[in-house]
Amino acid sequence: MKLLPIITAALLTTASFATLAASEISASEANRSNLQSMGTIQVSNITGSPDDALSALQQKAMEEGASHYRVIGIDTPSDSSQQRANAEIYR
Template sequence: MKMKTLAVAALALALPFSALAAKEVTKEEVKTMKLEKIGTVHTTAETTSPMDAKKLLSQRADEKGGKYYLIIAGREHGKFSATADVYK
């Protein structure tokens, strides 16, 4: 029973944060959803995995007021860096 309560509590805490995260989209989704570009965000060799780079891009898109981001460039050189356009 305690495990079930703990799982529900963890989910309740995670939901508000995930609801704020910008969502990655494809070029096709940008066109079909008619999204408006509001800027660009970058990571600069700050992460050690592609998933961490995506998480950081999502956070930075949120900070710009975006709901969506499209990765337009990525590079691995020991660490990962990426660039994404931000849309609302």
């Protein structure tokens, strides 16, 4: 029965982090919401897929204190496997 408190703590921790994550919104949601723009962010040299770049954008938005972010663009510069992305962040 000592396992139950550990599982409970792990679930509560996961739920807490999930509620702190910045949420991605669309351009139309950003236009009709009462969110205040905080500026733009960019991530680059992200190895992997576009999903990895989006995860990096979400992480950076959280670090900047944003509650929401809107992806402006994502691309692969040159012939590399690295991703680059930028977003507008909101509070």
